[in-house]
Amino acid sequence: MPIVKVQQVKRHYQQGEHAVHALRGVDLSIEEGEFTVLMGASGSGKTTLLNIIGGLDNADSGTVEVDGHRFDQLSGGKLSDIRLKRLGFVFQAYNLIPVLTAYENAEFVLLLQGKTTAERKKRVMETLNAVGLSGMENRRPSELSGGQQQRVAVARAIAGKPALVLADEPTANLDSKTSSSLIALMKELNEKEGITFLFATHDPKVMNAAKRVVSMEDGMIISDEIR
Amino acid sequence: MALLITLAFRNIRRNLRRSIITLLAISVGLTVMLLGLCLQHGSYNAMIRSGVSQVAGHVVIQKKDYQEQREPLLLLTNSSQIKSDLQKEFPDATITNRAFLGGLLTAPKGPTAASIIAVDSASEKTISDFPQKIIEGEWLDDKPESIVIGSNMAETLGVKLNNKIVFSAQYGKNDIAFHVFRIKGIFHTGSAEADSFIAYANLSMTKNILMQDDVSHQVAVHFEDVEQSIPATEQTRSKLSIPDIDILSWDQALPDIQNMIEMDRVSNAFIHFVLAVIVGMGILNTMLMSVLERTREFGVMISIGMKPKDLSIMILLEGALLGLLGGVLGIILGYLTCYPLVTHGLDLSAQMGDSYDAAGVTISAIIYGAYHWPSIILYGFLAVFFSTICAIYPALKIIYLKPVDAMRHH
Numbered sequence: 001m002p003i004v005k006v007q008q009v010k011r012h013y014q015q016g017e018h019a020v021h022a023l024r025g026v027d028l029s030i031e032e033g034e035f036t037v038l039m040g041a042s043g044s045g046k047t048t049l050l051n052i053i054g055g056l057d058n059a060d061s062g063t064v065e066v067d068g069h070r071f072d073q074l075s076g077g078k079l080s081d082i083r084l085k086r087l088g089f090v091f092q093a094y095n096l097i098p099v100l101t102a103y104e105n106a107e108f109v110l111l112l113q114g115k116t117t118a119e120r121k122k123r124v125m126e127t128l129n130a131v132g133l134s135g136m137e138n139r140r141p142s143e144l145s146g147g148q149q150q151r152v153a154v155a156r157a158i159a160g161k162p163a164l165v166l167a168d169e170p171t172a173n174l175d176s177k178t179s180s181s182l183i184a185l186m187k188e189l190n191e192k193e194g195i196t197f198l199f200a201t202h203d204p205k206v207m208n209a210a211k212r213v214v215s216m217e218d219g220m221i222i223s224d225e226i227r
Numbered sequence: 228m229a230l231l232i233t234l235a236f237r238n239i240r241r242n243l244r245r246s247i248i249t250l251l252a253i254s255v256g257l258t259v260m261l262l263g264l265c266l267q268h269g270s271y272n273a274m275i276r277s278g279v280s281q282v283a284g285h286v287v288i289q290k291k292d293y294q295e296q297r298e299p300l301l302l303l304t305n306s307s308q309i310k311s312d313l314q315k316e317f318p319d320a321t322i323t324n325r326a327f328l329g330g331l332l333t334a335p336k337g338p339t340a341a342s343i344i345a346v347d348s349a350s351e352k353t354i355s356d357f358p359q360k361i362i363e364g365e366w367l368d369d370k371p372e373s374i375v376i377g378s379n380m381a382e383t384l385g386v387k388l389n390n391k392i393v394f395s396a397q398y399g400k401n402d403i404a405f406h407v408f409r410i411k412g413i414f415h416t417g418s419a420e421a422d423s424f425i426a427y428a429n430l431s432m433t434k435n436i437l438m439q440d441d442v443s444h445q446v447a448v449h450f451e452d453v454e455q456s457i458p459a460t461e462q463t464r465s466k467l468s469i470p471d472i473d474i475l476s477w478d479q480a481l482p483d484i485q486n487m488i489e490m491d492r493v494s495n496a497f498i499h500f501v502l503a504v505i506v507g508m509g510i511l512n513t514m515l516m517s518v519l520e521r522t523r524e525f526g527v528m529i530s531i532g533m534k535p536k537d538l539s540i541m542i543l544l545e546g547a548l549l550g551l552l553g554g555v556l557g558i559i560l561g562y563l564t565c566y567p568l569v570t571h572g573l574d575l576s577a578q579m580g581d582s583y584d585a586a587g588v589t590i591s592a593i594i595y596g597a598y599h600w601p602s603i604i605l606y607g608f609l610a611v612f613f614s615t616i617c618a619i620y621p622a623l624k625i626i627y628l629k630p631v632d633a634m635r636h637h
Contacts, residue, residue: 037570056530057631077534084532091634095527099237112532156531 004030009062022048022221040216046200078174088157092169093150103137127155147178235544256506258626261532261561265596283480306443322441323350330396336385358402364412374408377422378415402535417581483586510617526633539622546618568596
């Protein structure tokens, strides 16, 4: 059973009097364990599709099914629950909670999940170790470099053991070396822990690492290449 | 909840300058209110203490309807027996009998209207502050001809110590009665009304005027603490079985003072409410700015699974925490600001003379502040309550936040 199943999803935005069609009837299916990239120029609709798959935005029409749940049949609370327990997010601008330390940012999702102190501590140390941030637990985001912040964001995304991690331009604000290191990290997590990754990016390094590249243009999928 | 409290606390610390300004607004507002409360309760205490000591008591026994009619012939008979019964019931209290007689005092220079308070001189000396106001001579002894008059009255009558003056009065269908006094002392309170019209005499003189023995208008029980008034009044009502008498607590015996205090309380509460609204607007502004600045962050938190309801609770907690910190700071500042008023008082004698009259009672122009802890604690809680109320609107805005829109916010 695919972990993501998108059928005939359309989404438009109103800009003044003009309707901008961000998605024009998209079909996409992603299997568990995939390392997939949505590729396309700015405005192609890849971020919109990622947001809809993440339950952060609603489709105008069509159906979205993630991990066996159809989003149009869920209440807001249930959708929050799925985002909390089954999905992980990595954003372009890191989007860490500035008042929390690296440890607390990674722990945040586990706290919301209601895990015990011992479970949280074990898992946070595991994830921070996995992303190479051992020893930096007590640093606040403002005390970390961009690459380190994005590693904390990855740690936060995977701490809750999600079925799917959605990453929107995760390397856009990073230098080339840091980007490569982060991609390698996510690839390793995909291979070792079996976490499914779906990226929206136009970074060639991410595309080179991907097992599958879905190209978008003007709100439609124009190619779907498995490597 | 622990997470939400931690986040709320850290969010307050995040923009420290803004939080400090808001905390100062809350605490300074609260300090001003507590200063007002301190003077308010101090002046209430002074009014009650003066009223109770001069013309009433914490428990007052009078003939039925005397309170409303003030008819001189509504007398308590066997008043010394009532006093002795009450002394057995309240051994630690000071109990006095009083009669209030209006009439004319005449001296060779001419007459003046006078209100004579006929008292048990020994008891009254421990209760009333008039004996401390004697400027010539001394307080009453137990002779029926002794009288203590005000300084203005002495001037009007053109009399000095040991001079004789004649009191005349007519009550009901009785003939005009006379009593000759010898001036034992002259007091000066600073209140023109008290110094011109009030005189103190021994209760034993009433026999000549009212033509009855062992009578008074009032038996008044005095305690150290005004809080004893209500329970002692209830106790007296249950123990004293004399027909046709009224047993009153201090506030029933002094309704004018009670009404003045109530009116003052209402007007002060209104002023404090306006002040709270002004401070509240500051808090609302802070909370709205703080929410607006963090819109993107809230979008992220909702994205990763936090329920908007929990975020709203976090905002309410931030408001409550600001109120709590501001409240504690305000109470500390308020306590310190009120301290000189409580210990040294506010001397208004330059503006009002040594004393002033309110509701028929002579009150010192030095107002001592009083810490009224139930009100102080209540105002502390109100700071938290108002601050939380001010966070409701910003908290509601978050409930309807869509994560994808919030994360586009800059």
